[in-house]
Amino acid sequence: MQKDAYTLILEAIDGGVYRPGDRLVEAELAERFGVSRTPVREALQRLETQSMLARDGRSLIVASLDHNQLAELYVVRAELEALAARLAAKHATAEEVKVLSDMVAADRAHLDDPAALSRANRRFHKQIHLASHNRFLVQQLDLVHRSMALLATTSLAAEGRGETALAEHAAIVEAIAAGDAGRAQEALRAHISKAFETRLKLDAGAV
Known part of the structure; x- marks a missing residue:
């Protein structure tokens, strides 16, 4: 079964590919995982609502815990x-x-x-x-x-x-x-x- 963009990004964070503070860029993620930008955008929004990602200005970064x-x-x-x-x-x-x-x-x-x-x-x-x-x-x-x-x-x-x-x-x-x-x-x-x-x-x- 093919993994969706949300799962792919989540696994990359869990596996340490992206660490707390790393910036996630929609176009780069789409290219990395071989998917279109729309599902990546939706996945990023979902991860932000789950507090896995945080806003840094206009960018989204991997969140960290205080x-x-x-x-x-x-x-x-x-x-x-x-x-x-x-x-x-x-x-x-x-x-x-x-x-x-x-x-x-x-x-x-x-x-x-x-x-x-x-x-x-x-x-x-x-x-x-x-x-x-x-x-x-x-x-x-x-x-x-x-x-x-x-x-x-x-x-x-x-x-x-x-x-x-x-x-x-x-x-x-x-x-x-x-x-x-x-x-x-x-x-x-x-x-x-x-x-x-x-x-x-x-x-x-x-x-």
């Missing part, structure tokens, strides 16, 4: 992710648990590559969302993770954070595999809290 927005985003993310882990502990199939476990093992290969580890991290969290078997929760988490693309750096770039994060992932999977909803929920909430703490330190130049 300190308060970052804090608000992490509060929502922690609660929704914790709920996803709780539901996954109740509803995940044996196959889904196996996929999560395999992801943790495979992701160790990316410890020296923060960008690859960040992509692997998103896949891991998405798998937990799907294992919750709640389509409305998955939709809300998709919105949260879309906003996460507006962060210029990954907390996984901090020294030693990758190793710690994978240990936290393993603890989450262990709780889901055991069907322990309470432990899975708290393990994931603690994981997000630690990621937020690390990001704050990164932004403050403390790590």
Whole structure:
């Protein structure tokens, strides 16, 4: 299925092709993605209404999050992710648990590559969302993770954070595999809290 202009631009932002502060030019995007300017214009308007893009004079740029927005985003993310882990502990199939476990093992290969580890991290969290078997929760988490693309750096770039994060992932999977909803929920909430703490330190130049 051919992707529309909105999806193509969103994926480019999510993949770091366009970073916070980068200017998006209608003609350049149309040429880059091989589509006409009309769907690009409509996609840009849609992304602006979703606060993914911001106005800078007459130009549209990729938005960035200030300190308060970052804090608000992490509060929502922690609660929704914790709920996803709780539901996954109740509803995940044996196959889904196996996929999560395999992801943790495979992701160790990316410890020296923060960008690859960040992509692997998103896949891991998405798998937990799907294992919750709640389509409305998955939709809300998709919105949260879309906003996460507006962060210029990954907390996984901090020294030693990758190793710690994978240990936290393993603890989450262990709780889901055991069907322990309470432990899975708290393990994931603690994981997000630690990621937020690390990001704050990164932004403050403390790590």
